[in-house]
Amino acid sequence: xxxxxxxxxxxxxxxxxxxxxxxxxxxxxxxxxxxxxxxxxxxxxxxxxxxxxxxxxxxxxxxxxxxxxxxxxxxxxxxxxxxxxxxxxxxxxxxxxxxxxxxxxxxxxxxxxxxxxxxxxxxxxxxxxxxxxxxxxxxxxxxxxxxxxxxxxxxxxxxxxxxxxxxxxxxxxxxxxxxxxxxxxxxxxxxxxxxxxxxxxxxxxxxxxxxxxxxxxxxxxxxxxxxxxxxxxxxxxxxxxxxxxxxxxxxxxxxxxxxxxxxxxxxxxxxxxxxxxxxxxxxxxxxxxxxxxxxxxxxxxxxxxxxxxxxxxxxxxxxxxxxxxxxxxxxxxxxxxxxxxxxxxxxxxxxxxxxxxxxxxxxxxxxxxxxxxxxxxxxxxxxxxxxxxxxxxxxxxxxxxxxxxxxxxxxxxxxxxxxxxxxxxxxxxxxxxxxxxxxxxxxxxxxxxxxxxxxxxxxxxxxxxxxxxxxxxxxxxxxxxxxxxxxxxxxxxxxxxxxxxxxxxxxxxxxxxxxxxxxxxxxxxxxxxxxxxxxxxxxxxxxxxxxxxxxxxxxxxxxxxxxxxxxxxxxxxxxxx
Numbered sequence: 001x002x003x004x005x006x007x008x009x010x011x012x013x014x015x016x017x018x019x020x021x022x023x024x025x026x027x028x029x030x031x032x033x034x035x036x037x038x039x040x041x042x043x044x045x046x047x048x049x050x051x052x053x054x055x056x057x058x059x060x061x062x063x064x065x066x067x068x069x070x071x072x073x074x075x076x077x078x079x080x081x082x083x084x085x086x087x088x089x090x091x092x093x094x095x096x097x098x099x100x101x102x103x104x105x106x107x108x109x110x111x112x113x114x115x116x117x118x119x120x121x122x123x124x125x126x127x128x129x130x131x132x133x134x135x136x137x138x139x140x141x142x143x144x145x146x147x148x149x150x151x152x153x154x155x156x157x158x159x160x161x162x163x164x165x166x167x168x169x170x171x172x173x174x175x176x177x178x179x180x181x182x183x184x185x186x187x188x189x190x191x192x193x194x195x196x197x198x199x200x201x202x203x204x205x206x207x208x209x210x211x212x213x214x215x216x217x218x219x220x221x222x223x224x225x226x227x228x229x230x231x232x233x234x235x236x237x238x239x240x241x242x243x244x245x246x247x248x249x250x251x252x253x254x255x256x257x258x259x260x261x262x263x264x265x266x267x268x269x270x271x272x273x274x275x276x277x278x279x280x281x282x283x284x285x286x287x288x289x290x291x292x293x294x295x296x297x298x299x300x301x302x303x304x305x306x307x308x309x310x311x312x313x314x315x316x317x318x319x320x321x322x323x324x325x326x327x328x329x330x331x332x333x334x335x336x337x338x339x340x341x342x343x344x345x346x347x348x349x350x351x352x353x354x355x356x357x358x359x360x361x362x363x364x365x366x367x368x369x370x371x372x373x374x375x376x377x378x379x380x381x382x383x384x385x386x387x388x389x390x391x392x393x394x395x396x397x398x399x400x401x402x403x404x405x406x407x408x409x410x411x412x413x414x415x416x417x418x419x420x421x422x423x424x425x426x427x428x429x430x431x432x433x434x435x436x437x438x439x440x441x442x443x444x445x446x447x448x449x450x451x452x453x454x455x456x457x458x459x460x461x462x463x464x465x466x467x468x469x470x471x472x473x474x475x476x477x478x479x480x481x482x483x484x485x486x487x488x489x490x491x492x493x494x495x496x497x498x499x500x501x502x503x504x505x506x507x508x509x510x511x512x513x514x515x516x517x518x519x520x521x522x523x524x525x526x527x528x529x530x531x532x533x534x535x536x537x538x539x540x541x542x543x544x545x546x547x548x549x550x551x552x553x554x555x556x557x558x559x560x561x562x563x564x565x566x567x568x569x570x571x572x573x574x575x576x577x
Contacts, residue, residue, distance in 0.1 A: 034091055034104040037078060040066035040112045040134075048079065048086045055109030064089055066104055066117060066134065073131035078104065088127075098125040103137065245390040245421065249278035249297070251323050253395055253413055258307035260409035262323045262395065264297060264334065271300040282327040282388040283362040295332045303334035303381060305372050310407035312338040312375025313397075317350055317406075318473040318532060320396045320577040321413070322358055322427070326366065326380060326389040335366045335380035335389070339427035340476060340577045342375070342530055347454045347504035350530035352476045355428040355575065364389045391426065393418040396577075399473040399533050415472070425576035431475060436466040437569040441560035442553035448494040448510075448544035455496040455505045460544030463553045464570040467538040470531035471574060477531050478573040479506075481541045482524040484566045486556040488517055489549025495523045498540045506539075510546065517549075518557045531574065541570050 039057045046052065048067065051059050059065065059081040070076050078092035091097055102119040106112040116138025121130055249272070254261045264278060265271065272278040278297040284290065303323070305311055313319040322337050339356035356376040364378055365385045372379040378389075395413035397403060403411055417424060425431055444461025463483065470477065479497065487493050492512045496505035507527045523543070531537075544551050552558050554566040 032099075032101060032103055034078060034102060035064065036105040036107050037064040037066040038107060039063075039109045040106045040115075040117065041069040042109075042111045043069050045069065045071045048075065049082070049084060051081060051083050055111050055113075057108050066106060068117060068132075068134035073133060074128055076132035076134065077127070093127070095125060095127050098127060098130075098132070099123055100125070104134075105138065245281050245419065246325070246392055247279040248276070249280070249392070250418060251393045251395075251416065253416060255409050255412060258408045258410050260305040260321075261302050262304075262321075262334065262336065263300070263302035264325075264332075264392075272297040274298045280325050280327075280332050280390065280392075282325075282390060285327065285329075285363070285386075285388050287363060293327070295327055295330065297332050301332065301334060303336055303379075304369065305336060305379070305409060306370060307409060308407045309369070309372035309379075311336065311372045311379065312341060312377075313403060313406040314342055314344065314350065315406050316402050316404055317342065318397055318399050318402055318530065320394050320472070320474040322391055322394045324358070324364075324378070324389050324391045326364065326384055326387045328384055328387055333380055333382075333384070334392075335364075335378045335384075336369070336372070337378040338375040340375060340474070340530070345506060345529070347506055347508075348502045349499060349506050350532060352528040352530055355476060355577075358427045359391055362388055362390070391419045393424075396472060396474050427576055429576045431471050431574040431576055432468070433571070433573045434466055434468045435569060435571040436464050437567070437571075438464065439554050439560075439562060439564040439566040439568065441555045441558075443555075443558050444544060444551050444553075445549070446544050447547060448496065448542070450492065450494060450510060450546040455494065455508045455542075456503050457496075457498045457501070457505075457540070457542065458503075460494065460496065460542035461551065462540055462542045464541040464568065465538055466570045466572055467536050468572045468574065469536045470534055472577065473531050473533050474577040475531045476575040476577060477529045478575055479527045479529060479539055479571070480525070480573075481539075481570045482522065483541065483543060483553060483568045484520065484522050484561070485543065485551060485553045485568075486518045486520045487545040487549045487551050488557065489545050489547055490517050490519075491545045491547040491549055493521060493523065493543055493551060494546055495525065495541065495543040497525050497527060498542060499529075500538055505542075518552070520556050520561070539570060539572060 039054045039059070042055050046054070046067065046069075051061065053059070054065065061082055063081045065079045065081050065086070067076050067079055078089040079086040080089050087093075098119065098121075100119060100121060100123045103116055105116045106114070115136055117134040118137035120133050120135055125132070248266050250265050250267060252263050252265050252269075254263065263271075266273075266276050266278050268276060270276065280295050280297065281292055282295060283292050305321070311321065319338060319342075320340065322339060324335050324337065326333050326335055337356065337358065339358050340352055341354040343351045343353055345351045354376060363386055365387075366378040366380040366383050368383045369379040369381055394417055396415040396417070397411065398414045401411060401414035403409065442461070442463045444463075446459065446461045448455055448460035464481070468477065481495070481497055483495060485493060492510045494508060494510035496508035498505055506529060507525045509523060509525060511521050511523050543553065550558060554568055555561045
């Protein structure tokens with residue numbers, strides 16, 4: 001058997017001869033597939049000259065280009081782009097190179113990348129006379145927009161076919177019949193499902209299936225849950241950590257008739273209701289039982305401090321009221337408490353005499369709010385004995401917004417804060433600490449006379465200072481000052497604590513050196529003071545002999561002792577009110 005001969009056939013079935021130009025000069029001269037083009041037009045008429053940007057691609061000189069959208073369709077075809085007038089490509093510039101069914105691929109572009117286009121013009125074709133119509137015929141491997149598909153007619157030529165997003169009408173109803181019933185159902189043809197009213201019930205949600213980490217704050221709201229869908233205990237039983245003391249609740253303040261009211265509201269700003277309740281978590285009422293329970297508030301709830309009841313506040317002085325909830329045998333009630341006992345200082349400032357340990361123990365006894373006169377006492381509308389409680393938040397009257405007359409509630413609190421376990425400090429907890437510790441030598445000769453008079457800031461010499469900027473003017477400053485020193489005269493040394501430029505000492509004391517010249521001694525003061533400001537305030541320590549002599553701070557006889565490590569300091573701790 002002799003050797004087999006192979007021939008190339010054009011789209012009309014004609015055998016191509018060896019005399020046909022090579023690909024380099026006439027690529028695929030009469031074959032059904034033309035050499036690929038770089039880009040194709042995207043639906044608008046263009047000027048066939050100049051190096052333009054087509055379908056997001058900046059053309060270079062000589063680039064092959066499919067023009068398929070000219071208003072004059074006789075001008076459509078395959079071109080080479082130039083800085084001047086464009087020329088038809090060498091394989092697409094004569095009648096013999098065009099026939100119905102001709103195909104060409106596009107390799108770049110935002111819209112046409114990877115697509116193939118087919119010439120649908122009927123034969124015979126006369127270039128420059130016949131309207132050349134190209135339609136999308138091939139889906140290539142170019143990048144496609146998500147959720148798009150080729151939408152063409154069911155049969156016949158793919159006229160006007162294009163890529164677009166899938167629409168509901170693309171899927172016949174018969175292809176996707178209605179399904180589901182009862183709790184959830186879908187209409188034929190797909191679309192949004194329907195959830196029946198109260199379809200999700202407590203019995204259908206297993207306990208502990210919803211965990212704290214799965215519920216972002218307010219992600220699931222009461223209005224999104226049918227009434228009774230999730231029982232209160234299902235929120236509590238290990239699903240919500242015990243640090244979450246209140247769910248879907250906040251505190252709103254108001255005043256009327258010089259009385260102060262705090263009301264519990266849901267996060268929609270309304271009174272709690274059966275359809276939009278507030279949940280509160282309490283410890284067990286029995287002291288020997290360590291579990292907890294969840295109570296549901298479904299009605300309006302508030303607590304009022306009557307006019308004339310100062311709850312331990314002082315005139316024109318910052319103060320804080322904590323609002324808490326108690327569990328009265330299953331019924332949630334509110335109470336208020338001022339945890340800081342205050343008294344006007346004999347020298348200057350406002351002394352603090354005590355801080356109630358709110359949340360120190362989860363069971364409390366309250367008194368009736370009609371007699372809410374004292375600090376460190378809890379007041380509810382009706383007094384309750386030994387009931388579980390949780391703090392909900394506080395209201396603070398800061399400096400600049402205080403009550404001119406304590407008990408006349410005619411100025412709203414300047415700060416409202418919900419209690420956030422782990423981030424909101426409870427009364428007595430440390431907020432910040434500042435400290436000046438020094439062993440440096442200091443000397444002075446200014447006396448600080450004794451007797452029954454308050455030492456002033458012109459007596460003695462200043463040896464230490466420390467500034468602090470309180471977080472709240474209602475907080476407590478725990479100030480401690482200690483000095484080591486001596487005096488060259490056989491006289492007592494007196495030390496005083498001062499604030500800013502206030503003349504009178506906050507606190508003072510003296511110690512005798514046993515009538516020994518340069519006899520060393522240690523003096524210490526600890527003082528609790530209402531912060532009274534949210535601006536920077538500076539505390540100062542001054543000391544001096546009660547009579548003539550040289551005081552040596554951290555030394556004796558004007559010589560430093562202990563090499564600079566003497567333990568003299570002025571420290572300030574801010575405690576939450």
